[in-house]
Amino acid sequence: MRKSAASSRSAKRRKMRRKYRPRRVDILGKTYSITYCKSQRGVNPRNSEEECRAYIDMETNAIRVYDGGRVFGAMLGDMLHEILHAISDEMGGPLADDKYHDDLNRYATVLADVIVRNGWLRSDAS
């Protein structure tokens, strides 16, 4: 039996609803909201012209990340980058220093790779 266009659209909507998009994350007991942005422009609410993939505001406990239809596993490195900023802000340590920003980014990228490569996001990583 062929699916009607309406049921196909409905199945597509259901599939889109299933995309994993947590709306908050608890980091060391603080809850941060997560907002998903359609475009890289606008991710940084303080500079609407800048294009970036993720942004964290420590004053409002808000994370914004470029979605663009990516699977969650593809956003994870950007998300972990901002989470490491929050952890460094709370706990200090070398990654709190801007001169180690590239190292922070490497840790985030590698952690995301480990999580995805080991299938820990199996239903969403493909």
Ligand SMILES: [Zn+2]
């Ligand atoms: Zn950063």
